[in-house]
Amino acid sequence: MKNIYYLIKKNLKLLIRAKSSALIVILAPLMLIMLIGLTYNTSKTGLNIGVISSSFTPDVNSFMNSLQKEDYKIIKYTESKECIEDIKLGFVHTCLVLPKDFQINDNKQKEIVFYIDQTKINLVYMITDTLNKEFNLKSTELSQEIVSDILSKLSRTQTKIQEKSTDLDKIKTKSQEAISKSNQVKSDIAAIDLTAPKTAYDFSKISVFKDSAAVKASTSITALTTAKSAVTSSNLNSSQKAIINNNIDDASTKLSQLLTMINGTGSDSLEEINSLIQSIQNDLNSTKNKLNSASTKLTSTNSQLTTINTNLNEGITSLDSVKSTLGDIQKDLSSIKVTNASTITTPLITKIEKITVEQTYMNYLFPSLLVLVIMFVAILLGTTLVMMEKHNPAYFRNYNMPVKKITFIFSTYLTNCFIILVQIAIIFGISLLFLNTTLSKLPLMALILLAAASVFTLIGMMIGYLFNSEDTGTLASISMGSLLLFISGVVLPLESMPTTIRHLTYFNPFVISEKLIREVFIFNSTSSALINDLLILLGYIIILTIVILIIDSIASKHFLTKMMYKHHKHVRENNEKKI
């Protein structure tokens, strides 16, 4: 157990004392992680968003402002074609086709169209994810507006109903009163006795009385005739005596008979007639009473009906008011234009459009994979070739050859390029077989890959010249490759980095190379569109060559001196042993 401890202790000491190894082995991964951590430690996404709209209304501008507040860079377009071209060139990450306004005036949902570069797989996810959040916010905002409108109208309806509730109560009270009054009228009317008197009047008795009186009258006439004869015998001239006697006699007779009829008890007696008339008198009195009573009732009923009339008039007025309010409510509710539940809940819908024809997943990954392979091969090969040369026994002789240092550097570079070109040829062969690559794209792609390979080779060579140990050099190469890969957008999208760092990463040769390959391989861009990026790569080549020359002039001599010192020491030790 102790031995393990001693050995570990020794290993760590050796590692730490070999400065460059310690730097690379211990610090490089830590620095790599720290760098990546710092690079991606942000919740903000730096997307360049192209906004396409036929008219930049206040609504559109407001939405654009809200996006800008979230650190998105907004570029305005009026034509989708221009924006799509800029996506292909990498100037913008997505294009949004926005409606003129976001007001929902009918049951139709507003559609927002995304144009995305589906070849940037992780970016697609990020764009849809982050922008959907923004749209969800906007959609929620619009949804809230619609619901708020509906709710305010409902609130107004409630207030009006409450207000009219008292009217309805009034109607109810008045109606109840009318019912009560009408019941009263009903009972009053029911109480009016309009039944005819039931006594049967025997009007034949009056006839008999008439006949009897007529007979008596004729008798009286006879009596009066006698009287007339008497009067004739009298001194009165004879005519007078006769007329007077007759009339007197007749009248006396009729009177005597009439007296009999009036005093008689028979059926033709006056008593009988009197009884009859008494009976009629009673009936008439009774009828008079009833009619008086009815008259009183009718007077009361009239009053009741007047009240009912008033109540009903008031009820009608209240009902008119309620009807008017209901009309208002109906109008208010009719003014709610959005009634579709899905439009209310999701007033905005998004539609994703792809900027290129749908291809296989491999096609999208191909540019990244190609550059990835070229990068690691070139860096490692560059380092390895330089290390091989440096650690070769012939290095010292080569160093002292009448050959310029740049010739050695250039030959190493060309050796690398040759090997990488062979690999590129193999990759192209495979891509022609398995991917839908056209032959016409290959020369331009080969040129880009050669430029990329040159940059990576020179980086590898620079590492080779910088470090003395092969292991350290290899490790540094891998670390460098990993760093370039991590800040390339292949693993994590560049757009999730802070703006300043992201701008620097656009100069990452991996990013530039991948962008160039993507533009040629997927978007069929022409060489003129790529010239700027190619010039950047060329700039790298020149700078790296100068750096390598400087490093070589300093480090190589130092390395050889160190190597010679080691050999010298070794020889001296051998000599001392011999002695």
Added chain:
Amino acid sequence: MEILQIKEVTKEFDKKIVLDRLNFSVEEGDVFGIIGQSGSGKTTLLNLLIGFYDPSEGQVLFQPDKNKKPQDIHQNINEMRKQFGFASQVSSFYPKLTLRENLMHFGQLYGIKKKVLNGNIDNLLEFTKLTNHQNKLAEHISVGMQKRLDLSCSLIHKPKILILDEPTANLDPVLQKEVLYLIKQANHQGITIIIASHHLDEIEEICNKVALIHQGKITKWGTVEEVKKPYLDKERSIHLTAGEHHQRLVEGVKSLSVSRIVDKGTSLVLYSDEIQDTLYRLINLTQQKKINLQDIDIKKPSLQEVFEKIVQEDEEKTLSE
């Protein structure tokens, strides 16, 4: 003709003077030995001569031809390098190339035309007796052959001057002889040789001139004889072999007044400034002690011995100062 002149050459590393105002010259056809203790600055001097280092001060002038003016080698180093061959302590060639490929590669880098180069390669392979191995990978041949190949690589462009740093280091005596023989042969072909070595016996064997470096300074330089001359009388030695009486001899010589006794196990070396007197007393001693001497040899001081003496004097002088 002085093919190489070192004038007031000083080399400093981080303000530490490694070579201090060196002045000496090498004649065309010389085998010039540079000797010195470890760390004295021999290798630095050689690296300076081949242009690996630039001098901090002074200049190294090279005159390949009588009709040409001497040129500072550091002014036009790539041109000068075509005139120089250099072999370091460690063989410097590509182990994964064949012998012929190695020679071809370095020859081409010197800009030699293919036809001429093929001739040179054939000659060199024959000269170094490597013709039969020319198609073998360099890593597959013996150490001796590798040393010869290294020498061939240094001679492929027919240099005017061949500079060798410890050419026999790490070689066994047989291989050492082989290498020294080749160096001599190269010199016979007109190549001026500058050689730095710890093995002062081999320097003495092959060099006609030497320069002694001590603490970055040239303490002596000239022909071997010139360097040794002041010490020839003083530093002669008597080499004795007594076989089974060796121990008695060791005990006996202690009574003699000699400057130094070196016991080499089977032989004994006595150093004395009065060699005649010492020899007389030694004979008396062997008679008295009945010691049978198997061999007795009186030697002039070797270069090694002279070198040690010079270093000792120099250090004493430094201490006294």
